[in-house]
Amino acid sequence: MEIMLSALAQFQLSQLIMIVVGIVLIWLAISKKYEPALLLPIGFGTILTNIPMSAAIGEHGPLTVLFKAGIDTELFPLLIFIAIGAMIDFTPLLKNPFMLLFGAAAQFGIFVTIVVAAAWGFDIKEAASIGIIGAADGPTSIYVANRFAPNLLGPISVAAYSYMALVPIIQPPVIKALTTSKERKIRMDYHSGDVSQTVKILFPIAITIVAGIFVPASLALIGFLMFGNLLRECKVLDSLSKSAQNELGNIVTILLGITIASKMQGEYFLRPQTLFILVLGLVAFIFDTAGGVLFAKL
Template sequence: MDFWNAFASLFSNFGNLTWQMVVMWGIGALLIYLAIAKKMEPSLLLPMGFGAILVNLPLSGAITQGDTVGPISALFEAGMSNELFPLLLFIGIGAMIDFGPLLEKPWLMLFGAAAQFGIFFTLFLAGFFFDLKDAASIAVIGAADGPTAIFVANVLHSQYLGAIMVAAYSYMALVPIVQPPVIKLLTTQKERRIRMPYQKGSVSQLTKILFPIVVTIIAGLVAPASVALVGFLMFGNLLRECGVLNTLSETAQNILANLITIVLGLTVAGQMTADKFVRPDTLLILALGLVAFVFDTAGGVLFAKLANLFLPEGKKLNPMIGAAGISAFPMSGRVVNKLGLEEDNQNFLLMYSISVNVSGQIASVIAGGLLLTLLS
C-alpha cells in the first residue's frame, strides 16, 4: 500500500497544472522556435523561452515557493529590483558602439530624437487606461530598449514590471518583423531607392574621448534621473575609445555583455508566470508597447520625409534611415540597410542607418531620463 501511495505521489503535481501554464509553455516554445529556427536574437529569446517554461511548471523550484527561495527569484532581487543588471549591460553596449560615424555627421542625431515620438504619443494614450507612472513605464517600451524600459519601470515602481520587461525585449527581437511593413507603408519605392553615398570623414581621438564625458554631463544637467543610464553607457564607450584599456573593453563587449544577457533573459522569464502574464491588462500593455514601437518607427521616417521637402534634388535623404532611430542597436540599422539593398543592390545605407541607430540609443535613454525627472 505504501508503495502505491508513493508511486501515486509522483504524479500528484499534475493536479496543480492549469491551462494558463500550458499557454505559457506555448509562448516559451514559440520564443525558442524564433531563436533557433529563425535566428531572431537567440541570445535574448532562447533564455526567455526556456525560462518561461521553467517558471510555469507547477510548484517550480526555479522561483520562490513559500519560504523556499528559487534561484531565478533570487537573481531578480539581486540584479533587477535595483536596476543593476540593465546598467551593467549598458557598459557592454557602450563598449560595442563606435560613435565616430555619428560624430562625423552630427545632424543625424535629429533622427534619433524624432524616433522617440512614439514614447510620448503612447504616454498620452496609455494615460486613459493606467496611472501616469505606469503609463510612462509602458510608453518606454516603444524604444525597443530592454535596459531602459526596466530601469524606468523599476524607478517608477510600476506594478507591471514583468509585462514591460517581456514586451521591451520581445520587440527588440522582433525588429526584423515589425519595422519593414511600417517603413514600406510610409514610403514609396522611389524614396526607398534614394542613394546616399557615404563619404568618410575624420574624427580625432580626443573628440571620441571627450564625447562620452560631455554627453554624460549634459544629460545629467538636463535630466538628472538619466545619469545612471547615460553614465554607464558612456563609461563603456570611454573604455573603448581611451586606447589604454583594450582588454577591459573586449571583456565588456563579450564576456560581460553575454553573461548579463543570459542572466537577464532568465530573470525576465521569471516574471512570465501564468498568474502575472495571462491577464487582460498584460495583453493591453503588449498592444500599447507595439503602438509605441510602430509610432517610434513612423516618427523617424516622417521626419526624414519632412526634411526632404526643404532639400534640393540630389541631396534628398532616404527616409528609411529615420526608422533606425529606435534604440534596438544594431538590429534596426541592419534592417534598414537590408531593405535598401532589396530595392537596389547598390544602395548601401549601413553607415547612415547605424549612425542614426546609435543616436537613437542615446535619445531613448535621455527620453527615459526626462520621464523619470518629471515623474519621480
C-alpha cells in the same frame, strides 16, 4: 511519488499555457533566430517558473534571489549598458551631429503610446513604462518598467524584445506607406571625415557631466553607457573593452533573460492588460518609424 502526484494535482491551465509560451519563445529563438540571446533564456525561465512546486522560485529560489540581486537593484540593466557602450562607435554621430535630430524624431512613438496607454486606463507610471518599449532597447525597457511598473515587467520585456526582433517585418509596410518609390531609391552621399581620438575620449566624459547636471535621474543609465564607451575609446584598456563587449554582455544577458521570466507566472501574466501591452508596444514601433521617416522628409 506523492510529490509528483501533488505537483500534478496543482497544475493549473494558466501554468500549462505559459509553459507552451515558453516553448514557443525557445522555438522562435532557435528556429527563427529572433533575439535568441534573450528569448531563449526567457522561454526556458518561463518553463521553470510555471512548473508546480518549482524550487526555482519562491522566497529562496535561485530566480527570486537573482531578481532581487540583479533587477530590484537595477544592476543587470546597468551592466548591460557598460557592454553596449563598449560596442558603440559614435564616430558617425560626431561627424554629423545634426543626425541626432533624426534619432530624436524616431522617439515619437514613445509619446504617442504613453498618451494612448493613459487613455486606455493605465496610470502615468505604467503608461511611461509601456511607452518606453518604443525606445527599441530591451535593457532600457526593463530598467524603466522595474522602477515605475514592476507588476508589468514580464509583458513589457517580452514585447520589447519580440518587436525588436520583428523590426524587419514591422517597418517596411510603414516606410512604403509614407514614401514614394523615387524617395526609397535616393542614394545618400557619404561624407568622409576624421574625428580625433581626443574628441572620442572627451565625448563620453562630456555627455556624462551634462546628463548629470541637467537630468540627474538619468545619470546611472547614461553614465554606465558612457563608461563602457570610454573603455572602448581610451585605447589603453582593449582587453577590458573586449571583455565588456563579449563576456560581460553575454553573461549578464543570460542572467537577465532567465531572471525576468520569474515574473511570467501564469496567474499574473495571462491577463487582458498583457494583450493591451503587446498592442501598445506595436503602436510604439509603428509611430517611431513614422516619426523618423516624416522628419527625414521635411
